[in-house]
Amino acid sequence: MSRERIEWIVESCRLLRGIGDELEQTTPFAGRTIGTGIHLEPKTAALLLTLARGGARVVSTGNLNTTQPETVEYLRERDVEVIGRPTRDADEHDGYLRAVLAEKPDLLLDNGGDLFVRFLESPYHGLVGGTEETTSGRMRLLPLRERIARPLLVINDSPIKQFAENRHAVGQSVLESLLRITNRATNGRRVTVFGYGACGKGVAENLRSAHALVSVVEVDPVTRLEALLDGFAVPEREDALASADVIVTVTGAADVVTGADVPLLKDGAILMNAGHLPREIDVPALDAAAETVRGDAGDVRTLELADGRTIHVLTGGHMVTLAGPRPLGNSIESMDLGFALQTRCLEAVSSGAVGAESCVVPVPREVDERVASAYLALERRTSL
Numbered sequence: 001m002s003r004e005r006i007e008w009i010v011e012s013c014r015l016l017r018g019i020g021d022e023l024e025q026t027t028p029f030a031g032r033t034i035g036t037g038i039h040l041e042p043k044t045a046a047l048l049l050t051l052a053r054g055g056a057r058v059v060s061t062g063n064l065n066t067t068q069p070e071t072v073e074y075l076r077e078r079d080v081e082v083i084g085r086p087t088r089d090a091d092e093h094d095g096y097l098r099a100v101l102a103e104k105p106d107l108l109l110d111n112g113g114d115l116f117v118r119f120l121e122s123p124y125h126g127l128v129g130g131t132e133e134t135t136s137g138r139m140r141l142l143p144l145r146e147r148i149a150r151p152l153l154v155i156n157d158s159p160i161k162q163f164a165e166n167r168h169a170v171g172q173s174v175l176e177s178l179l180r181i182t183n184r185a186t187n188g189r190r191v192t193v194f195g196y197g198a199c200g201k202g203v204a205e206n207l208r209s210a211h212a213l214v215s216v217v218e219v220d221p222v223t224r225l226e227a228l229l230d231g232f233a234v235p236e237r238e239d240a241l242a243s244a245d246v247i248v249t250v251t252g253a254a255d256v257v258t259g260a261d262v263p264l265l266k267d268g269a270i271l272m273n274a275g276h277l278p279r280e281i282d283v284p285a286l287d288a289a290a291e292t293v294r295g296d297a298g299d300v301r302t303l304e305l306a307d308g309r310t311i312h313v314l315t316g317g318h319m320v321t322l323a324g325p326r327p328l329g330n331s332i333e334s335m336d337l338g339f340a341l342q343t344r345c346l347e348a349v350s351s352g353a354v355g356a357e358s359c360v361v362p363v364p365r366e367v368d369e370r371v372a373s374a375y376l377a378l379e380r381r382t383s384l
């Protein structure tokens with residue numbers, strides 16, 4: 001990615017720009033080290049640079065398979081410490097996360113619970129608390145609340161994050177990723193979306209807007225009913241698997257599609273995952289069921305089965321919106337909103353405005369209101 005593109009994205013984060021101007025004056029993070037393991041792409045660069053403008057020393061590493069080398073370079077030139085390099089190797093990534101923790105950050109900006117889980121394995125003195133970005137992270141950290149015993153605000157649980165990013169932006173970027181990676185039309189294709197949470201709703205809606213025939217597989221009967229009343233087909237899981245041209249998983253759960261499902265899949269089916277962790281589609285088991293495997297694991301991989309069928313797995317089952325060729329991730333506006341929440345929440349944790357009772361809880365209402373008001377004010381004044 002060119003320097004100009006990174007700058008276009010960083011400069012387009014209007015909320016973060018305004019907050020950064022303010023934090024440069026108030027320096028709420030002066031003397032603090034903030035440690036993070038987050039997708040390193042230009043929008044997160046805007047976040048990390050905003051935290052640095054607020055006086056923080058920022059020590060970061062990426063997530064599995066999503067680190068963009070140009071962004072790393074851009075951050076390093078601006079004194080953000082970046083540990084490691086892009087990797088798909090879980091052990092190598094684990095080493096990078098531990099290296100972040102070895103710096104004993106005062107605040108953790110976590111993504112998927114990776115840092116807090118490892119902190120509990122080797123606790124150190126001085127961790128004030130932090131934030132967690134995702135649904136998957138909340139699910140992982142909730143049972144550990146008593147041991148964490150520090151303020152830990154879950155950005156995902158803000159209504160703003162739910163509708164701006166998870167519903168609208170993930171929906172758009174999954175559609176964008178399918179078109180970008182396969183270059184195939186969606187019109188008339190049978191698409192099955194696994195999971196009808198905030199993300200699944202947006203994915204189903206955007207694919208329907210792109211003239212696909214969309215069905216939803218959802219384990220929760222109440223949510224499944226909602227999908228039906230929203231106008232989606234809700235077939236039994238096996239029927240959906242057998243008829244889908246495209247299967248999208250976006251649940252946060254493991255083994256949503258497994259090797260045992262291979263006999264059901266339609267010839268030519270495309271499988272892609274938009275959930276945070278690369279475990280929703282059991283790619284190793286699918287590989288094992290194939291006679292031959294060809295293509296690039298980071299792009300489109302084709303599995304040829306003994307009975308002559310082929311199936312295609314996009315980006316090795318890694319989160320498709322930030323993988324494959326020229327990944328864009330979610331829209332700038334949605335991430336600007338989410339990262340404004342991140343910054344304000346870290347500010348609240350750092351200042352002691354929230355205490356240990358706020359451990360694995362949603363964003364405080366006043367933070368949501370402040371960020372929403374700032375966005376609405378910007379909309380009135382400027383155009384992106």
Ligand SMILES: NC(=O)c1ccc[n+]([C@@H]2O[C@H](COP(=O)([O-])OP(=O)(O)OC[C@H]3O[C@@H](n4cnc5c(N)ncnc54)[C@H](O)[C@@H]3O)[C@@H](O)[C@H]2O)c1
Nearest residue numbers: 134135136195197198199218219220250251252253275276
């Ligand atoms: N791609 C992105 O940019 C992006 C952005 C935000 C979140 N995410 C990730 O997307 C995933 C979903 O997030 P969400 O906010 O929609 O979560 P959510 O909790 O709102 O919804 C998940 C839904 O999946 C359903 N589900 C669980 N297991 C299932 C299964 N085996 N089969 C069918 N349905 C199942 C649940 O009942 C629930 O309704 C998480 O991993 C989250 O971290 C991705």
